[in-house]
Every structure is written in structure tokens, then in C-alpha cells.
Amino acid sequence: MVMLEGQLKQHDREKCSRDGSVRPMTRRGNRSTEFTKARQTFLQMHAERFKNKPFQLKCQCPATCNFSSNKNCSEHEFLSEWNEHFEAFDFATSAREVRSMQHKTVELEQMTEDLQERLREEQRSKQEAEHKLEAAKVVEQNSHHLISEQLAVNETLLQEAARLKLELKALNEVETSAQCVICRDAKPSxxxxxxxxxxxxxxxxxxxxxxxxxxxxxxxxxxxxxxxxx
Missing domain, CATH: 3.30.40.10 (Zinc/RING finger domain, C3HC4 (zinc finger))
Structure with missing residues (x-):
């Protein structure tokens, strides 16, 4: 409690940063009796609140602290200002909060890593799908080319077959015309x-x-x- 009393006195004559740390300013004069009584009452009140267990005071200013008590304030006014300006919490609660934050940080890091791994896996799957699509396009193009070539070959073969058929027909006609249509043996005369x-x-x-x-x-x-x- 003596340490916290010193912390309160130091904070009143110095200004603090957002995290509760202090940076020196010009030293001010001693506080009035009301200030001393209010300080003792404020600390005793929180000591009873935490059942004389160690606790810590933290400035609640959102940015650089601009708190400065008027030394002519009454004890009640001092207490009202300090209750608005300071937050008191015990070390056990602080430790639990730290552990909780650490646990949440680990969970968030793990979630981030999992999401990154899923993203990498999806990117790999996308690349594989794109490669397969390109390969399929190449196969399709080659198939069209082969089909065109085969159709051209088939057309050539059909034309050749038709030509040979005509030649065979002509040969058969010549052979038939060189034989008697009755006896199929002697030459016609x-x-x-x-x-x-x-x-x-x-x-x-x-x-x-x-x-x-x-x-x-x-x-x-x-x-x-x-x-x-x-």
C-alpha cells in the first residue's frame, strides 16, 4: 500500500502515457491536508476492496494523461476525480488476463496459420485445375487435327476405291465383251x-x-x- 501511495503521489505530479507509464514533468508543491487524507482514504478503500491483496492502479486516459488535481479540492472531490481517472485491479486478475490474452493470441495465430494453409491449398488446387484445363485444350486441339487428317485420308481412300471400282467394271466389261454371251468360251464374231x-x-x-x-x-x-x- 505504501508503494501504491507513492505511485499515486508520483502520478499526481507527473503525466502518464496510455499504458500507465509516466514521464517526468515539472515538480509541483506539496498537496494540502485534504489531498493527503483523500489519498489515504482512496488507497484504504481499494485495499479493503481487494482484501489487502496486492493491487495496481492504472490510468484510464485514452492518450497522454492530462490529469491534474487542484490542491484546493475537498477530500470528496479528490476521491471523485481519482475514481474516474484510475482503474484498480489485483495482480491475480492481471495475470489471468495476461494468460487469457496469450491463449487467445495463440488461438488467433493458429487460426491464421490454418487459414493461410487452406489458402495455399486452394491456390494449389486452382493451379492444378488450370494445368488440367490447358492439357485438355491441347488434347482437344490435337484430336481435332488428327480427326481432320483422318477424314482427309478417308476421303482420298474413298476416291481411290471408286476409281478402282470403275476400272474393275471396265475390265469386266472388256473381258465380257471378248466372250460369246451364249457359250462363254469362243470369241464373238x-x-x-x-x-x-x-x-x-x-x-x-x-x-x-x-x-x-x-x-x-x-x-x-x-x-x-x-x-x-x-
Whole structure:
């Protein structure tokens, strides 16, 4: 309590910062008897409040302290000013508050670290998704290119197949025209007029002429025929 009395006297003749620390100012004169009585009453009141356990006084000024008691104040006025200006708390409460603040600080740091880790993980996931999207675009472009190439190849093959089919048809026609359409063995040697087909051999002509007067290939009427040599 003696220490707190000295703290109160020191605070009254000096100004304090926001955290309760003091910085020297010009020393003032001794306080009146009312000041001394008020100081003793103020300290005794808080000593009884905390049941004579150690306690601490803290200035409640939001910034630089401008508190200055008028030495001509009454004891009641001194007490009223000090009760408004000072906050009293015991060391145990202060220690608990410090531990609580430390615990909250650790929790906040852990939450911050967790959030940062989640942010890093989301950034990694985003980058992986972007890489996969780019890879998919490349695959799609390559697929379109390959499909275009394959379609071009298929078109070329279809054209070649059509050409070969026409050639095969022509060859078959040539081969067929070089054989008698009746016996399928000898070369044709009779030409028909007016269709102009040469499709019957001399051996089959006599029998064919007796049975039909039409070209065996186009079925047109035959006006006359003559021998040819292929």
C-alpha cells in the first residue's frame, strides 16, 4: 500500500502515457491536508476492496494523461476525480488476463496459420485445375487435327476405291465383251445392226438366229448381221 501511495503521489505530479507509464514533468508543491487524507482514504478503500491483496492502479486516459488535481479540492472531490481517472485491479486478475490474452493470441495465430494453409491449398488446387484445363485444350486441339487428317485420308481412300471400282467394271466389261454371251468360251464374231453389238460367236449364231431375231445383249430387233474378226 505504501508503494501504491507513492505511485499515486508520483502520478499526481507527473503525466502518464496510455499504458500507465509516466514521464517526468515539472515538480509541483506539496498537496494540502485534504489531498493527503483523500489519498489515504482512496488507497484504504481499494485495499479493503481487494482484501489487502496486492493491487495496481492504472490510468484510464485514452492518450497522454492530462490529469491534474487542484490542491484546493475537498477530500470528496479528490476521491471523485481519482475514481474516474484510475482503474484498480489485483495482480491475480492481471495475470489471468495476461494468460487469457496469450491463449487467445495463440488461438488467433493458429487460426491464421490454418487459414493461410487452406489458402495455399486452394491456390494449389486452382493451379492444378488450370494445368488440367490447358492439357485438355491441347488434347482437344490435337484430336481435332488428327480427326481432320483422318477424314482427309478417308476421303482420298474413298476416291481411290471408286476409281478402282470403275476400272474393275471396265475390265469386266472388256473381258465380257471378248466372250460369246451364249457359250462363254469362243470369241464373238457376229455384229448386229442397228445396235452394233458383237457378242455371239459363229458357232452359236446359227442356233441363235433360228430361235430369236433380237440382240441377246440389248434385246433390240436385229435387221441383219455380218461377220467380224476381233
Amino acid at each position: 457376229r455384229a448386229f445392226v442397228p445396235c452394233g453389238h458383237v457378242c455371239v460367236c459363229s458357232s452359236c449364231w446359227d442356233e441363235f438366229d433360228r430361235n430369236s431375231g433380237r440382240c441377246p445383249k440389248c434385246r433390240r430387233d436385229i435387221q441383219f448381221s455380218f461377220s467380224v474378226f476381233i
